[in-house]
Amino acid sequence: MKKLLISLFLFCSMLLMPQSTQATYWSSFSIVEYLGYGEILITDGTYYYQIDYNYFDCSFDSLDEGNTLYIDTYFSPSYGDDLYYEDDYGNSYLCSVSNFPDSITFDSYTILYYLGYDGLLVSDGSYEYIVDTSYDCSFSYSDEGDVIYIDSVVYPSYGDYVYAPDSYGDFCTVSNFPDQLDLYTLNVTEVDYDTITVDLGSTTYLVDYGTGCYSTYFTYADLVAVDSYDNYLSTSDDLHTFSSTYGHSSCSISSITELPDTSDDPPATDDNSDSTDDASTVTDEISTATVEKPNKPSELTTTSVKKRRATATWNEEANTSYYKLQLKKGNKTIKKFSNVSSSKKKIGKKYLKSNKKYKFRVKACNSAGCSKWTQYKKFQTN
Numbered sequence: 336m337k338k339l340l341i342s343l344f345l346f347c348s349m350l351l352m353p354q355s356t357q358a359t360y361w362s363s364f365s366i367v368e369y370l371g372y373g374e375i376l377i378t379d380g381t382y383y384y385q386i387d388y389n390y391f392d393c394s395f396d397s398l399d400e401g402n403t404l405y406i407d408t409y410f411s412p413s414y415g416d417d418l419y420y421e422d423d424y425g426n427s428y429l430c431s432v433s434n435f436p437d438s439i440t441f442d443s444y445t446i447l448y449y450l451g452y453d454g455l456l457v458s459d460g461s462y463e464y465i466v467d468t469s470y471d472c473s474f475s476y477s478d479e480g481d482v483i484y485i486d487s488v489v490y491p492s493y494g495d496y497v498y499a500p501d502s503y504g505d506f507c508t509v510s511n512f513p514d515q516l517d518l519y520t521l522n523v524t525e526v527d528y529d530t531i532t533v534d535l536g537s538t539t540y541l542v543d544y545g546t547g548c549y550s551t552y553f554t555y556a557d558l559v560a561v562d563s564y565d566n567y568l569s570t571s572d573d574l575h576t577f578s579s580t581y582g583h584s585s586c587s588i589s590s591i592t593e594l595p596d597t598s599d600d601p602p603a604t605d606d607n608s609d610s611t612d613d614a615s616t617v618t619d620e621i622s623t624a625t626v627e628k629p630n631k632p633s634e635l636t637t638t639s640v641k642k643r644r645a646t647a648t649w650n651e652e653a654n655t656s657y658y659k660l661q662l663k664k665g666n667k668t669i670k671k672f673s674n675v676s677s678s679k680k681k682i683g684k685k686y687l688k689s690n691k692k693y694k695f696r697v698k699a700c701n702s703a704g705c706s707k708w709t710q711y712k713k714f715q716t717n
Contacts, residue, residue, distance in 0.1 A: 360407060360408070360409055361405040361406070361407060361419065362379065362405065362406055362407075362408050362409070363379075363403050363404075363405055364377040364378060364379050364384070364403065364404055364405070364406060364412075365377060365378050365379075365380070365401065365402070365403055366395070366399050366400050366401065366402050366403070366404060367383065367400065367498075368400060368498070368500065368505055368506065369395050369396055369397045369399060369400055370385070370505055370506050372390045373387055373388055373389065373390040373433075374386070374387055374388075374506075375388070375395055376498065376505075376506055377404065377412075379411075381440075382411065382438040382439060382440060383438075383439040383440070383441060383486075383496075383498070384411065384412050384436040384437070384438065384439065385434075385436055385437070385439070385496070385506060386412060386418070386432055386434070386436055387432065387433045387434035388418055388430045388431065388432060388433055389430045389431065389433060392428065392429065392430035392431075393418060393420060393428040393429070393430035394422075394426075394428060395420070398423070399420075399422060399423075402420075402422070402423070404418060404419065404420040405418070405419045405420070406418050406419075406432065407419075411436065411438050412432050412436050413432065413435060413436070414432055414433065414434060414435050415431055415432065416431060416432045417429065417430075417431055418430050418431060418432055437486075437496075439486045439496050440486060441484035441485065441486055441496075441498060442459065442484065442485055442486075442487050443459075443482050443483075443484055444457040444458060444459050444464070444466075444482065444483055444484070444485055444491070445457060445458050445459075445460075445480065445481070445482055445665070446474070446478050446479050446480065446481050446482075446483060447463065447479065447558075447665050447666055447667070448479060448557055448558060448577050448578075448579070448667060449474055449475060449476050449478060449479055449579050450465070450577060450578070450579060450582045450583050451579050451580070451581075451582050452467075452582065454466070454467050454468075454582055454583065455467075455468070455474060455478075455483075456558075456577050456583070457483065457485075457491075459490070462490070462515050462516060462517055463515075463516040463517070463518045464490060464491050464513040464514070464515060464516065465511075465513055465514065465516070465583055466485070466491050466497075466509055466511070466513050467509065467510045467511040467513075468497055468507045468508065468509060468510060469507040469508045469509075469510045470507070471505075471506060471507035471508075472497060472499050472505070472506070472507035474499070476579060478499075479664070479665075479667070480664060480665060480691055480692070481499075483497060483498065483499045483500075484497070484498040484499075484500075485497050485498075485509065490513070490515050491509050491513045492509065492512065492513070493509055493510070493511060493512050494508055494509060495508060495509040496508055497509060516562050516575070517562060517563060517564050518558075518560035518561070518562060518563075518575065518666070519560055519561050519562075519563045519567070520558065520559070520560050520666050521533045521535075521559045521560055521561060521568075522534045522535070522536075523553055523556075523559050524539075526550050526553045526554050527550065528550055529543060529544065529550075530542060530543050530544070531544065531553055531559070532594070533568070535568070536707060536708060537707070538593060538594075539593070539594045540568060540591050540592060540593055540594060541591070541592040541594055542568065542574070542588060542590075542591055542592075543588070543589040543590040543591075543592075544574055544586050544587070544588060544589065545586045545587040545588070545589050546586060546587075547584060547585055547586035547587070548574060548576060548584050548585070548586035549584075551581070552576040552578070552581050552584045553576055555578050555580050555581060556576040556577060556578045556581075557577055557578045557579065557667050557668075558575075558576070558577040558578075558666055558667060559574070559575070559576050559577075560574075560575050560577075560666070561573070561574055561575070561588075562575060562585075568588070568591055569588070569591075570587075570588045570589070570590065570591060572588060573585050573586065573587055573588070574586050574587070574588055626654070626701060626702055626703040627654065627703055628699075628700075628701065628703045628704045628705060628706055629652045629653065629654045629655040629699035629700070629701055629705075629706050630652050630653075630699065630706055631652075631698065631699065631706040631707050631708075631709055632649040632650055632651075632652050632658065632678070632697045632698070632699050632706070632709055633649065633650045633709070634649055634650040635647070635648070635649045635695070635696075635697060635709055635710075635712035636648055636649070636712065637712070637714040639681075640714060640715075640716060640717060641716065641717055642689035642690075642716055642717050643683070643684035643687045643688060643689055643716060644681070644682065644683055644684060644687065644716075645681075645682050645687060645693075645714060645716065646679055646680070646681050646682070647660060647679065647680045647682060647695050647697070647712075648678060648679040648680075649678050649679075649697050649709070650678065651677075651678040652678075652699040652706070654701055655699040655700065655701055656700060656701040656702065657674050657675060657676055657700050657701075658675040658676075658677075658678070658680075658697055658698065658699055658700065659671070659672065659673050659674075659675065659697065659698050659700060659705065660672040660675055660680050660695055660696070660697050661695060661696050661697075661708070662682060662686060662693060662694075662695045663693065663694050663695070663711070664691060664692070664693050664694075665692075669686050669693070670682075670686050675697075682695075687716050688716065689716050689717065690715070690716060690717065691715065691716055692713065692714075692715045693713070693714055693715070693716070694711040694712060694713045694714070695711065695712055695714075696708045696709045696710065696711045696712070697709050
């Protein structure tokens, strides 16, 4: 019955058209996005097409997205094909395709970081790419975590179409030749003129970087990473910094030095101290020296999760003075809480957005030092 009604509708529509413009075969397409005067993005369910048309003859707007139009074509739309559309108010339009549309197949990519000037760090789930886009798309910090679609055969390349449903520009092209990166995130604890100190959990390294990077880039970076296929530091790999302020920079690694672990070293003593300290002082020093670092927390979870609020909890560890908590969205550190007094931490709307994925990890600390970081616990706001 449904097919009969559709056939009857098309037949009646053809009768209403001027005889000189009647089409011989109408193929249906869905309107994906209204891109502005004289331009729409449509799909036949398999491919996408960016269509130009004479907007004096046809009138589309964002309210038409999701509706169906018909084009006189057996295969894909082409220049001069008739286009017929009837809107929700019963108004019918007849115009023609005024460009040579390409058949587009989109692959999805997640925006990890906005790098300024329409530069993006995106990921396909396996690799990362630095993508610049033409001026037709407009991105900002708020787009981080959103999905865009690129007409990439294997990976993004110059001239590929970009469809960004959550931006203002909506449809543009890749304007650079993106490199394929396999990024391994580094936890930079100190920045100097030509070196950075990197904490990899169990080991700390002093990394001497080459030209192309500056200390300012590391200080204000949202992400510092090494392009490493084996997720390890090597002088054969390149360092990368990403920030919305300074964009992207990369440089080589000149040298890597493993730093000694001083967390278990005994406290320094004063050679000029009085050797006749009373027994209570000696006892206090011995007691302090025998304090051990707490164990790593366990049973991480989140409670009271709302649109922009959540409470992170974990098991309380003995011999703990305070906890440290790191909150991330993707590979981006949102906040480091350094003095959490109990085994739970309320995280408010200053750090969380609605319907976004986050993760956190915790370590326990006392006067002897801190435990290792826990594994990340993922959660999603409502």
